Amino acid sequence: MAEPHAAPVAVGPRVGDETIAFSLADPNRRLVGVELRHELDLPGQDTRFGYDETAGAWTLTLPRPPIRRMEYQLTLYHPDGASETVTDPTNPVLTPGAFGDKSVLGMPDYAAPAWLAGEQAWPIGAELNVSTGVGPVEITVLSPDEPTSRLLVAHDGPEYDRLAALGRFAATMVRHGRVPPFHLALATPGARDERYSANPAYATAMVGSVLPELRRTLGTDGPVVLMGASLGGLAALHIQRRHPTQVAGLFLQSGSFFVPQYDEVEKDFRYYNRIIRYVAAVLRGQGSGRAVPTTLTCGTAEENVHNNRLMAATLRRQGYPATLHEVPDAHNYVAWRDSFDPYLVDLLAKVWADSGTRWGDGGRVRDA
Incomplete structure (x- = not known):
């Protein structure tokens, strides 16, 4: 029965x-x-x-x-x-x-990006374990066959590669002439919450130790672009504003730009207050430094969209050529992957349009 x-x-x-x-x-x-x-x-x-x-x-x-x-x-x-x-x-x-x-x-109108069927990721060109004041920072570099001085550094790099096919994207875009050749540096987060939460010691470690070691190892002195998602996007912005001459462009995805108005739900996060203070300083214009091309992406249906709208408007007021692209998804690696083309393509092409551009070693602004 x-x-x-x-x-x-x-x-x-x-x-x-x-x-x-x-x-x-x-x-x-x-x-x-x-x-x-x-x-x-x-x-x-x-x-x-x-x-x-x-x-x-x-x-x-x-x-x-x-x-x-x-x-x-x-x-x-x-x-x-x-x-x-x-x-x-x-x-x-x-x-x-x-x-x-x-x-x-x-949904019926969703399609994965065509480039996922493109080139295999480049081989590993270098593996670094850089000693810094916040502990060792591990970097895996994927490099094309062509010589290049350009460098894209990705926070949460191994996760970006595994979950968003960043290495395949890079190889495919270069192969099809969408962007010039570049080294892709995949930075392992380590103590992610501590490092990526607007931590001045981490910014100093990246600019004082990691980027110089990458340049020495790769023989590069060209424009550096930083990218990151969530806390990794916050960390990228924080580094650029503290050391503005070291970074030529920013790609910030669903950045954790917490403000009390929108993000009280995050108040139990250990470094919430540090992020709140830092973002407030940015909104006031403290440490605006040198404005660089900046692209933000964020899901239309995620909580971070409100603080990303606020940050994009703030950066534009401060002279950054900043654009925010809202995508029909949420806070996840596939949403970030699906935003690479055209938004990361356009940013890299803009920053690297002049392959002869060189960037100095100096520069530091106030703590913001």
Whole structure:
């Protein structure tokens, strides 16, 4: 005899014109609750599933957010009080992330970038372990066959390469003549939260030790572009403003430019107050230094979009040729990957248009 509610039920996520619907079969009601976990900014939206007795399933329907893909997990609540956060067992589409796999719900209008089918990443040209005042900084450099003095340094570099195919992107864009040849330096974060949270000691380490060692090893003296996402974007901006002659361009993705107005939810983060003080100094114009081409990207549906809008407007007022591009996604590596073309391409082409540009060794501004 069939179990109660064992008849086939509709399960799994479904995308409508105006809504998205989730359903998880539980005909014997072994769970006491299910909740959707995501990184979208959906104020006022309840993400707890309700139980549909007729379908024998937990269900949730939400207004369709302004995105083309959605990464999410489910938290399952058990009768004994235990809970677990898992990928959606009804959805086979997964994506890796810095904190584990997530389920992916693609909208009908989403397409992955064509360059993912392009060139293989360049081989490793150098591996450095640079001693600094904040501990060793490990760098893996991917280098093209052509000689070049240009350098792109990526915070969270190994993660960018593994989760966003940054090495493949670089090789493909150079191969097709979209940008001139350059070295790609993938910086391992180490103590990420401490280093990337507007830490003056880290900025000094990068400019005083890491960049000089990269230049010596690679024989380069050309323009350096810094890039980073989330805290890595904050760290890139912080380095440029403290040492403005060392950085020729910035690519900042979903930067953690916390301000109390928008980011009180982050107040338990250990370095929240340091970031708040630093960002306030930037907003006041302290240490504006030398303005450089700056591109910001941010998801339309992530919490950081509000502070990124504020930062982009602030930088423009201070003379930076800064642009913010909002993309229909959230705070994740695929969103950042999908923004490389055209936004990183355009920035690199602009900064490196004059391959003979040289950058000095001096310069430091006040603490901002």
